[in-house]
Amino acid sequence: MASRFHDFGNGTYALTGGANIGFIVHKGRAIMVDTGLDSDTAKKALRALEGAGATLAAIAITHGHADHFGGAGWLAEKTAVAVYAPPLEAPFIMHPLLEPLLLYSGAAPIAELQGKFTLAKQSVSHVTPLPEGAQEIGGVPASVVPLPGHAPAQAGIAFGDTLFCGDAVFPEATLARHPILFCADLDAWLGTLAQLPALPYRRVVPGHGEPVEEVAPLAEANAARLQEIRALTWEALQEPKTDHDILRAVAEHYEVTFEAPTFFLLALTTIRAALTSLQRAGEAGIRMGDNRMVWRRM
Ligand SMILES: [Zn+2]
Incomplete structure (x- = not known):
């Protein structure tokens, strides 16, 4: 994918294309926010940073x-800088097997989950837990903003008027291509999306797509999609169903055909997040019977 370097003019930069990478530069020292998929994206990011006349001081993962x-494993080895991440996200970077393991219900993951999009090829031996709030990361000032939902403990990294928000919002193109967007905690994500436009940042750089000057419309579109998935999940429960059959009904609504187990399992996580949300609200519950775990309306 073609990448593009943005200079926002206040010590913040981004390399967009694929998964976006952010930079916060202060007195020639830089935090890199996310590293992209692999050593190739990390190399590109390092070159872009050198082009901006800055030295890498820390890596912060959303x-x-x-x-x-x-790309963090390669960068940490090459530059010896410290890697930081929110406490509950850090173990995934130290032990990349956790991601496919979780997607496969904790069992040894199937071959299809071992591609580089779900199983990073290189781990980082130590990741420092990143507390929320204003702080210095590798001597560079930044703010860590909790943005949970898409991932359980996702955080954005901000400086000045720029917030690198990870996957707190997806661009319209992604919402169209993957209608059942990956979600770990639907209620937490709705809370994040409600709060996002009120945060004191003029520019938001999502993990995919273009930087946005006005995040409210995108936050609303993402929230509307999550609410729709929750409503469709409820709709599917006119008859009691297993989570797999609910996913089938929701996928049918969006005219989605899963061509690979990975996409099916990612979407299944989202349906389970919707079911947990319905259970929390007392709208749906589980009934065991016939050795099946069946969801029904309450
Ligand atoms: Zn993500």
């Missing part, structure tokens, strides 16, 4: 998905 941290 969340433990391989397309965002896959």
